Amino acid sequence: MLPAKNIFSYRKYWAERFGVAPFLPMSRAEMEALGWDSCDIILVTGDAYVDHPSFGMAIIGRLLEAQGFRVGIIAQPDWTSVEDFQRLGKPNLFFGVTAGNMDSMVNRYTSDRKIRRNDAYTPNDEGGKRPDRAVIVYTQRCREAYRDTPVIIGGIEASLRRIAHYDYWSEKVRRSILLDAKADLLLYGNAERALVEVAHRVAKGEHPKDIQDLRGTAFMRDAVPGGFVELDSTELDTPGKVDPHPDPYAMVTPSTCETAEQAPDAPPPVKVVHLHREIPRDHPREMTVVRLPSFEQVKSDPVLYAHASRLLHLETNPGNARALVQRHGDKEVWLNPPPIPLTTPEMDALFDLPYARAPHPAYGDARIPAWEMIRFSVNIMRGCFGGCTFCSITEHEGRIIQNRSEESIIREIEEIRDKVEGFTGVISDLGGPTANMYRIACKDEKIEQSCRRLSCVYPEICKNLNTDHSALIHLYRRARQVPGVKKVLIASGLRYDLAVESPEYVKELVTHHVGGYLKIAPEHTEQGPLSHMMKPGMGSYDRFKALFDKFSKEAGKEQYLIPYFIAAHPGTTDEDMMNLALWLKRNGFRADQVQAFLPGPMALATAMYHTGRNPLKNVRRKGAEIVQSPKGLRQRRLHKGLPALPRPGELAAFARGPGEHGPRRSHRQRQAPPGAAFPARRHGRNRRRRQAGGPQTPPPEIPHPAHAPGAVGPGTALPRRRGGADQRQNDDRINRIFQD
Structure with a gap:
């Protein structure tokens, strides 16, 4: 992979003299106990503060502390006023804002858009402790609290909204979160490398808005700066010569598209645009930018939205990705290429930081479910090369696996054994985003840097992928031998198509690590x-x-x-x-x-x-x-x-399709036997009688469907509806399936 400066090689900030805090402070009293008169950086998060490497704010906070900065935490502030955002005073350098480990909309709403009653990242599993679109709300409050203080946003919510995106909850395409939050800088993905560089440069006097040369960052520009070659991809592919990719390992299959037919109601014909244009051979790739369709285009044209999504995902390999730019009105949203993955020594140092491995004492005896779930688990890696289209792990953490060393992992197991209250000898998980991608990578570094595949295992496992599980098997065996450890379980998701390539691994897993x-x-x-x-x-x-x-x-x-x-x-x-x-x-x-x-x-x-x-x-x-x-x-x-x-009753409705289910019925009506009579609804009269204390109309007596004559059950044919031959065939087919 491309070289990058070690994140622990920077000269430490002068405030290092204050030493390491037992917990990063959440109040003025804690700051005074540490001898601080102010914080250099204040992190605002939608999660409860748990000082553990599975929580993003703990990792970021401890990393910045290791650079010498005084870091404070404002966890789950009251967003209805500005007071909570002034709790620690004005930061000397900047605010860092995140929604937490989860997107605030995913955290609060189900896939049916219903509000969840609980929140695993909140004390006592209490819901409603963070606002919708938390990054935007928190950033606005930080601005109100201290108008001239820079605000940098990050975390999964900001990362996945860095360009124009479809928002399921409002059912529309929203613009980049940079414009809505009015942040100075956005750090996307695992942002340790960019954040350390930004913090030191801001400490030397630079403003975050002026830092525009770092990987893994997104920001606003008025125009494309001079010296860049701009590849215009604002239109769809049309017939024409497709230039060969400059590297044979890029795995891009040349193809052409058919000519769109002209029609009175068809959109205007698109121009011929080649995605791979001829550029000067001596022009550096890092000075090339790909122009995506603008926000206004993708908002009004779903086809261009799909085109922009494809382009974005093709530019995600740090080894060959180019900068992207997308027009929003009179502004340009600029995305620098993804960050260089952390090396194993950097990962080890990051996980060896002095975490308390417990919730902040301010929470007392409150139970935090997310902490309870991971308190005895160990994260051994980052990233996932599966590329599942419904998952955000790849977009956030990248496809290149970032591994810890065996020694670092064993040290953490021993630390759990010695420090975490309630440890019974069982490590609940030894994994990561995927259980069995530890130490698995491309066989050739040059191929890895040039590859533009979206997945290393689909449609089949790439021949260049090393599927050897021996390093993971050895790690499992060492972990089981740690004194005081009785059992090591694997609870992370298993990529079974990868596991079958190593029967020895499956045997080790099944024999020793399944509960x-x-x-x-x-x-x-x-x-x-x-x-x-x-x-x-x-x-x-x-x-x-x-x-x-x-x-x-x-x-x-x-x-x-x-x-x-x-x-x-x-x-x-x-x-x-x-x-x-x-x-x-x-x-x-x-x-x-x-x-x-x-x-x-x-x-x-x-x-x-x-x-x-x-x-x-x-x-x-x-x-x-x-x-x-x-x-x-x-x-x-x-x-x-x-x-x-x-259930056969459900299957009949399913077979009829969503548009043919008939009038909406109550649960009692759906469960009633055929022919049951129901009186007209009289909610209003009953409500008035309840208020007056008078008698109410009793509900009709409906026998339980399992005991009623003619009830639907195993072996019972479904009643046919009047819907023609197609409907009868559908009902008959469903009956045959579930009576076999």
Whole structure:
């Protein structure tokens, strides 16, 4: 990978003399106890402050402290006034703002847009302690508190909204969060490298707005500066010569698109634009910028939105990515290339910082569920090269795996054993974004730097990927030998298509590291949705299950696989969901772990959901693949509910389709036997009688459907509706499936 300055090699700031804080201060009293008169940097977060390396603010805060800065934390402030944002006084350098470990909208709303009652990152699991679009709200309050203090935003919420993006909750394309938050600088991805550089340069007198040469940053510009070669990609591909990629390992397949037919209502013809233009051979790649379609274009044209999404994801490899620029009105949103991944020594030093490994004492005995979940777990790596289209891990952490050394991991296990209260000898997880990508990388560094594939394992495992699991096997064995450790479990998601390449690893995992159940995520059984997810087919699952059962039997253990599935994903049809339900029935599963697809910002699957186009392929205005997405609350609920509990009554409604379900009925009406009579609703009269203390109209007596004559049950044919031959065939087909 490209060289980069070690983040721990900077000359430390003068405030290093104050030493290390037991916890980063959250109050003036704590600052005074440390001998501070002010904070150099104040971090504002939507999560409770837990001083543990699994929490972003703890990592960032301790890293800045290691650089010599005095760092304060404002956790979950009251955003309805400015007072909480003045709690620690004015920072000498800048505010750092994040929504927390999760996007604030994902954290607060379900995939059906219902408000969640709880929040795992809040004391006592209490919901409602952070605002919607927390980064924007917090930044505005910081400005109100101290108008002339710079504000730098980061974290997953800011990262995934760095350009124009589709917002599922408002059902519209929103502009870059930089404009809405009015921040001086945005740091995207794992931002340690950029943040350390920014902090030292601001300490020397630079303003964050003037720092425009760092990887992993996004900011506003008035115009493209001189010296850059601009590649105009604001229009769609059209027929024409496609220049060869400058590197044969780039894995870009040249292709052409068909000519769009002219029609009275068709959009204006697009200009011929080559994505790979001839540029001067001596022109450095870092002085090239790709122009994306503007915010105004992608907002009004879904096809151009899909095109922009494809371009963005093709420019994510730090080894060959170019800068991107997108016009927003009279301003330019500029994205520098992604940050260089941290080296193993840097990862070790980052995780060896003096974390208290506990929630801040201000929370007292309050229970923080997210902390309870990870208190005995160890993160061994970062990144994921799976490239699943519905997931944001790859977009945020990158495809190149950043590994810790065995020694650093063993030290953390020993620290958990010695410092964390309540440790019983069980390490709950030894993993990361994916359980089994530790020390797995491209065989050749040059190929890795040149590659432009979106996934190393789809549609099949790349021949250049080293799939050797021996380093992970050795780590497991060392971890089990640590004195005081009775059991090491693996709870992170397992990439089973990768695991089957190493039967020895599967044997080690199944024999020693499964606590009775192993959760894996096939996500679906049908090729249609799987191809739009970039997930492997069920053949890999079958191979893994055979190995899992074999090694469980050899170990004399009764262990089970628990599959996870996604419903209502783009590319999923009603037929696909019925086939999934049939597979579950045939294999004896009742899939309780089914979640409906949630279109998060910047994900490729979200682009499919919004536009109906497939950005995994060249985007065309005509002749391109149209991606159907289950939309509307009723259809999404049916897709989610079908695999979980196939009931014949639900299947009939499912087969009739979302537009033919008939009038809306109450739960009692749906459960009643055919022919049951219901009186007209009289809510108003009953309400008035309740208020007056008079008698109320009793509800009708409805027998339980399981005991009623003619109740639907196993072996009972579904009643046919008057809907023509097609409807009768649908009902008959569903009956046959679930009576087999």
